[in-house]
Amino acid sequence: xxxxxxxxxxxxxxxxxxxxxxxxxxxxxxxxxxxxxxxxxxxxxxxxxxxxxxxxxxxxxxxxxxxxxxxxxxxxxxxxxxxxxxxxxxxxxxxxxxxxxxxxxxxxxxxxxxxxxxxxxxxxxxxxxxxxxxxxxxxxxxxxxxxxxxxxxxxxxxxxxxxxxxxxxxxxxxxxxxxxxxxxxxxxxxxxxxxxxxxxxxxxxxxxxxxxxxxxxxxxxxxxxxxxxxxxxxxxxxxxxxxxxxxxxxxxxxxxxxxxxxxxxxxxxxxxxxxxxxxxxxxxxxxxxxxxxxxxxxxxxxxxxxxxxxxxxxxxxxxxxxxxxxxxxxxxxxxxxxxxxxxxxxxxxxxxxxxxxxxxxxxxxxxxxxxxxxxxxxxxxxxxxxxxxxxxxxxxxxxxxxxxxxxxxxxxxxxxxxxxxxxxxxxxxxxxxxxxxxxxxxxxxxxxxxxxxxxxxxxxxxxxxxxxxxxxxxxxxxxxxxxxxxxxxxxxxxxxxxxxxxxxxxxxxxxxxxxxxxxxxxxxxxxxxxxxxxxxxxxxxxxxxxxxxxxxxxxxxxxxxxxxxxxxxxxxxxxxxxxxxxxxxxxxxxxxxxxxxxxxxxxxxxxxxxxxxxxxxxxxxxxxxxxxxxxxxxxxxxxxxxxxxxxxxxxxxxxxxxxxxxxxxxxxxxxxxxxxxxxxxxxxxxxxxxxxxxxxxxxxxxxxxxxxxxxxxxxxxxxxxxxxxxxxxxxxxxxxxxxxxxxxxxxxxxxx
Amino acid sequence: xxxxxxxxxxxxxxxxxxxxxxxxxxxxxxxxxxxxxxxxxxxxxxxxxxxxxxxxxxxxxxxxxxxxxxxxxxxxxxxxxxxxxxxxxxxxxxxxxxxxxxxxxxxxxxxxxxxxxxxxxxxxxxxxxxxxxxxxxxxxxxxxxxxxxxxx
Numbered sequence: 001x002x003x004x005x006x007x008x009x010x011x012x013x014x015x016x017x018x019x020x021x022x023x024x025x026x027x028x029x030x031x032x033x034x035x036x037x038x039x040x041x042x043x044x045x046x047x048x049x050x051x052x053x054x055x056x057x058x059x060x061x062x063x064x065x066x067x068x069x070x071x072x073x074x075x076x077x078x079x080x081x082x083x084x085x086x087x088x089x090x091x092x093x094x095x096x097x098x099x100x101x102x103x104x105x106x107x108x109x110x111x112x113x114x115x116x117x118x119x120x121x122x123x124x125x126x127x128x129x130x131x132x133x134x135x136x137x138x139x140x141x142x143x144x145x146x147x148x149x150x151x152x153x154x155x156x157x158x159x160x161x162x163x164x165x166x167x168x169x170x171x172x173x174x175x176x177x178x179x180x181x182x183x184x185x186x187x188x189x190x191x192x193x194x195x196x197x198x199x200x201x202x203x204x205x206x207x208x209x210x211x212x213x214x215x216x217x218x219x220x221x222x223x224x225x226x227x228x229x230x231x232x233x234x235x236x237x238x239x240x241x242x243x244x245x246x247x248x249x250x251x252x253x254x255x256x257x258x259x260x261x262x263x264x265x266x267x268x269x270x271x272x273x274x275x276x277x278x279x280x281x282x283x284x285x286x287x288x289x290x291x292x293x294x295x296x297x298x299x300x301x302x303x304x305x306x307x308x309x310x311x312x313x314x315x316x317x318x319x320x321x322x323x324x325x326x327x328x329x330x331x332x333x334x335x336x337x338x339x340x341x342x343x344x345x346x347x348x349x350x351x352x353x354x355x356x357x358x359x360x361x362x363x364x365x366x367x368x369x370x371x372x373x374x375x376x377x378x379x380x381x382x383x384x385x386x387x388x389x390x391x392x393x394x395x396x397x398x399x400x401x402x403x404x405x406x407x408x409x410x411x412x413x414x415x416x417x418x419x420x421x422x423x424x425x426x427x428x429x430x431x432x433x434x435x436x437x438x439x440x441x442x443x444x445x446x447x448x449x450x451x452x453x454x455x456x457x458x459x460x461x462x463x464x465x466x467x468x469x470x471x472x473x474x475x476x477x478x479x480x481x482x483x484x485x486x487x488x489x490x491x492x493x494x495x496x497x498x499x500x501x502x503x504x505x506x507x508x509x510x511x512x513x514x515x516x517x518x519x520x521x522x523x524x525x526x527x528x529x530x531x532x533x534x535x536x537x538x539x540x541x542x543x544x545x546x547x548x549x550x551x552x553x554x555x556x557x558x559x560x561x562x563x564x565x566x567x568x569x570x571x572x573x574x575x576x577x578x579x580x581x582x583x584x585x586x587x588x589x590x591x592x593x594x595x596x597x598x599x600x601x602x603x604x605x606x607x608x609x610x611x612x613x614x615x616x617x618x619x620x621x622x623x624x625x626x627x628x629x630x631x632x633x634x635x636x637x638x639x640x641x642x643x644x645x646x647x648x649x650x651x652x653x654x655x656x657x658x659x660x661x662x663x664x665x666x667x668x669x670x671x672x673x674x675x676x677x678x679x680x681x682x683x684x685x686x687x688x689x690x691x692x693x694x695x696x697x698x699x700x701x702x703x704x705x706x707x708x709x710x711x712x713x714x715x716x717x718x719x720x721x722x723x724x725x726x727x728x729x730x731x732x733x734x735x736x737x738x739x740x741x742x743x744x745x746x747x748x749x750x751x752x
Numbered sequence: 753x754x755x756x757x758x759x760x761x762x763x764x765x766x767x768x769x770x771x772x773x774x775x776x777x778x779x780x781x782x783x784x785x786x787x788x789x790x791x792x793x794x795x796x797x798x799x800x801x802x803x804x805x806x807x808x809x810x811x812x813x814x815x816x817x818x819x820x821x822x823x824x825x826x827x828x829x830x831x832x833x834x835x836x837x838x839x840x841x842x843x844x845x846x847x848x849x850x851x852x853x854x855x856x857x858x859x860x861x862x863x864x865x866x867x868x869x870x871x872x873x874x875x876x877x878x879x880x881x882x883x884x885x886x887x888x889x890x891x892x893x894x895x896x897x898x899x900x901x902x903x904x
Binding site for chain 2: 027032236239429435677684688
């Protein structure tokens with residue numbers, strides 16, 4: 001049965017109703033995972049390796065156990081199940097056994113009656129290390145001479161894609177080597193949760209995560225408990241951006257709770273948070289573009305090395321994204337891509353917004369600018385000349401079968417009026433360097449740059465990607481009222497609002513309550529890959545349709561004739577004292593694996609596109625950059641919640657700006673040098689410019705409501721646009737992000 | 753030690769406070785007021801901002817003992833019953849809240865700005881909020897919220 005989309009439903013799809021959690025959040029009454037409290041609870045703490053690579057000769061917990069207030073000190077010997085976890089390959093110990101492979105790896109746990117007591121006890125644990133020489137270069141790690149860090153070698157995954165003539169030549173050839181530093185998700189709510197031991201021998205865990213069911217599976221594996229003994233409820237999540245896809249405190253808190261028989265709370269501080277989650281893969285990318293003199297691309301060849309760090313996490317999927325999206329949103333007949341994900345002794349890397357597409361995007365967009373310069377063509381024109389569109393063929397052979405308005409997005413950002421030159425009374429906050437008072441305009445040069453990007457939406461390569469929704473409908477106080485229940489994680493993006501909107505639109509009822517997400521309902525899949533509005537939104541729509549069908553059947557009995565529409569009073573009359581409850585699993589259309597030899601396949605469900613224009617002022621004497629404006633155009637298929645769409649585009653653009661000019665985890669010799677917000681800088685309101693947005697709504701016929709995932713595409717094109725603008729201002733090649741002052745001045749030669 | 757502090761107009765007492773505890777810790781873990789947030793605990797993110805004797809401070813940087821005898825007003829003390837403060841309501845209306853972890857600190861910072869400067873310019877808003885990090889919104893809707901609150 002088809003259900004009509006009622007565009008006009010108040011608070012329904014296409015409207016921007018207030019968030020159901022907004023009032024609690026502004027009052028300070030929303031319960032985040034770090035706010036939880038339980039009578040008689042203990043605090044957990046983690047001992048982490050100070051070395052990137054070392055053998056553990058012994059661990060002595062004796063002194064730690066003697067600290068008054070300490071209830072437990074646990075090591076790998078106390079892990080009852082399999083001492084391994086991992087999103088795609090379980091290769092990471094819950095607690096290290098005889099080797100540590102990265103700076104910050106977990107070795108032991110303490111539970112105590114005060115967090116400071118726990119921290120002090122941690123310091124009393126004596127570990128005897130034999131320090132080893134770390135492998136810190138991803139390209140070298142997958143080479144023939146590197147010692148293996150894991151059984152099976154250092155290649156987590158290699159993807160090869162070939163399409164067309166592998167020996168194509170061209171009139172004009174540009175090549176470049178690019179580097180992307182290690183970015184951090186830097187969500188504000190630290191990793192945290194509360195584990196409560198239960199009388200049945202199981203445990204109840206309240207935690208901030210992106211995917212309850214995959215956490216549950218890994219916890220059960222490590223604790224050797226069946227799923228019905230490990231029950232998870234989503235606590236309030238203070239941002240995620242990929243950084244909560246892997247486990248942090250989950251198994252550790254449960255271990256401590258089961259061992260002590262007491263509730264255990266764990267909360268990382270900011271320094272520990274930098275050690276406690278995976279980061280964006282640093283990358284080195286070698287590109288060669290061949291084109292005709294008019295700018296038409298003949299071929300692209302590239303080699304991409306992604307540093308996965310010590311454990312696999314989601315590296316295999318990141319490799320696939322970087323490879324399949326490696327040439328960007330362009331038509332190219334002849335393509336060769338080789339992409340590696342490597343094990344090293346650097347911090348583990350995995351999911352972060354943009355996920356492989358960000359790294360490739362910086363390289364291929366830098367190449368497009370280089371090509372434009374080599375040909376003397378406008379950078380936007382060379383992109384438009386090669387822009388893919390609906391019906392284009394990806395390097396994987398996949399035909400793009402919905403809107404791909406690359407040219408239109410570029411034109412939208414280009415045609416927008418430029419911000420005025422800085423004039424009038426001097427406002428230091430508008431200058432590079434800001435109130436540091438480093439310039440009053442002297443030495444400041446303006447530049448404008450463009451970029452466009454492509455991102456896959458939803459899980460790919462044949463993954464069984466689904467979500468589950470349960471809807472309960474009954475009459476309360478004379479009104480129909482629905483409770484919608486999924487296990488999908490609200491991490492700030494507004495999925496709870498979207499769920500309400502869909503139910504209102506599909507069932508025409510106002511009162512919709514979102515049940516807390518937990519594992520008493522089926523898998524909701526991950527809040528990642530820009531997929532929740534698509535997949536959980538699809539499941540909510542589907543369960544509404546099932547409920548409607550039931551209602552219409554009941555209506556025949558009640559009214560003696562079939563009805564096609566039911567008003568709220570009709571629903572009340574039909575339901576009476578009855579309750580309708582339905583649960584539906586919903587899947588998007590299937591994808592296929594990549595051919596292992598050629599990389600061909602229908603690998604992705606949907607593609608998302610965004611374009612940016614960046615305007616920057618650069619103090620060329622000091623190398624300081626002020627981004628003046630960052631305009632974006634994006635196709636969202638259907639703006640399910642226009643206000644939330646803008647919020648996603650603004651937030652994603654800003655994270656891309658951060659990667660362009662400030663954000664990098666500094667790792668040297670495998671050691672993290674800046675694990676704090678003092679030394680790892682994310683954009684403040686003064687670093688972030690006005691961000692005008694054009695939203696296109698070109699429906700994807702394969703997706704619920706025609707929607708297209710929104711969260712990630714703006715993160716792809718933002719970074720290269722900002723760097724292109726800095727290049728335009730300075731004339732420098734700038735092959736590495738983040739761009740630092742020393743790259744822009746004579747104090748250190750840029751890598752060009 | 754025992755700490756005596758007036759919080760949101762109410763005299764409160766906390767016992768067995770360890771000298772190393774911050775005001776933030778006491779508020780969150782001893783006085784049942786977790787609204788002030790613990791994002792960095794080193795004074796960089798502003799999410800723990802509270803009024804201390806009328807001045808906005810990062811409560812993570814205030815030793816609990818320093819608050820002895822002081823008046824503290826937290827985000828939980830801004831609304832009048834069910835009636836949100838205009839800054840709070842504007843954050844909800846403008847879409848300035850996503851994950852919301854920065855929100856309590858930003859609400860207090862914006863509340864303080866509008867007390868001092870009833871009609872702030874954009875540069876004034878940006879400067880006043882420069883000590884508060886937000887990772888979700890790119891600040892655009894937060895600026896909208898403060899502009900909206902100034903009209904209310």
